[in-house]
Amino acid sequence: MKEVEHNFQIGEIVEVTKGRETGKYAIVIGFENDRLLIADGDKRKFDKPKKKNIRHVRSTGHISQEVLRAIKDTGKVTNAKMRYVIQDFLTNHLNKNDEEEMKGV
Numbered sequence: 001m002k003e004v005e006h007n008f009q010i011g012e013i014v015e016v017t018k019g020r021e022t023g024k025y026a027i028v029i030g031f032e033n034d035r036l037l038i039a040d041g042d043k044r045k046f047d048k049p050k051k052k053n054i055r056h057v058r059s060t061g062h063i064s065q066e067v068l069r070a071i072k073d074t075g076k077v078t079n080a081k082m083r084y085v086i087q088d089f090l091t092n093h094l095n096k097n098d099e100e101e102m103k104g105v
Contacts, residue, residue: 008036008059011068013089018056025060025086026050027067029077041082062089 008014012028014036021043029049030037036057037049044050064085070077 008054008057009063009068010071011064011066013060013062013064013086014038014057015060016052016056017058018053021050025090026057027064027077027082027085029067029071039079039082040086041079045079046076046082060089060093062093064089 008028008031010028010030013025014028016022016024016026016038024040024043026038026040026044028036029039029046032051034054035051036054038044038052038057039046039049066081067077067085070081
């Protein structure tokens with residue numbers, strides 16, 4: 001199978017744009033051929049990640065250094081840490097962007 005070029009990185013938070021989980025956020029934890037392995041620590045655990053076509057997710061541009069460090073150091077990350085990172089991202093990054101758009105910034 002031919003490798004598809006992409007700019008996704010391990011630890012990156014992505015938004016699912018196609019499929020049953022549209023609108024949900026997950027973290028890239030690996031790659032398999034032309035697919036991303038994503039997990040959210042809740043519905044999709046680290047040990048059973050979702051294989052997702054790269055065209056069916058949107059990058060948020062945010063890479064969790066905590067997740068990246070954990071995967072590099074131990075080869076895995078806890079589901080609790082993934083849930084925390086996604087919740088923190090939703091609370092601190094998305095809400096700030098929404099507020100800025102409302103102010104016209």
